[in-house]
Amino acid sequence: MKKIISLLICILIIVFLCLLNSCSPAKLSKEKPSNHYYFTKLANNITISKKVKLNILDTNFYKNKSIKEEDLSTIINFMNNLKVTNFIKKPFNLPQKPEYKIFLELEGEKYVINVYNEKYISIFPWDGNYSMDYIDMSSIYTAYNLHGFCKYLIYMK
Incomplete structure (x- = not known):
């Protein structure tokens, strides 16, 4: 009985090692490609999306408010006026929580803009792998x- 159990354990170890060896480890990079990576994806998705929910x-x-698509023009104008120098690392004096959150639902994608x-x-x-893009709007x-x-x-509209 002990021989059968030890044989089964050996077979399981061999099978496990073979399976583990055949899988190549995925190269997961935690470094973000650029400090405006998510912004670029959002800008591209806004231009190709037919319907945007805000x-x-x-x-x-x-207090939650649904925004009409016609108000999207302000966000697009904001995005068009950004320069590379507006993208920064996380500021030291950033508040703990944002005052406002803008939720953008595009075709198959969801984005969040935290307005501090x-x-x-x-x-x-919504399901990003990298750290947020931080923007200085001054x-x-x-x-x-x-x-x-x-x-x-x-508050006004």
Whole structure:
């Protein structure tokens, strides 16, 4: 009986090692290709998507508002006015939680834009593998600042 059990254990170990050896390990890179990786994906997806669904959440009062597609033009204008210098590493003085969250649902993709204040935002997909893209909005026109955009749409419109 002991011989049968030890033989089965040996066979299982051999099979396991053969299976493990035949699989090549996946090369998972945790380094993001660029500091505007998710922004570029979002910009490309917005241009090819026929339908975009927008929601804004005020995280202080948990007030949620669906936004019409016509208001997407402000986000597109914001994106068109960004320069490479606007993309930064995570700031040290970034608030713990954003004031607003913009949820964009495109065809098959979901993105979140965290609006922290008048100066900082972050962009990431719903199921991203890398760290967020951080953007400094201090050099963007006031009309395209996403903090003012969210504030206007939640409270004024």
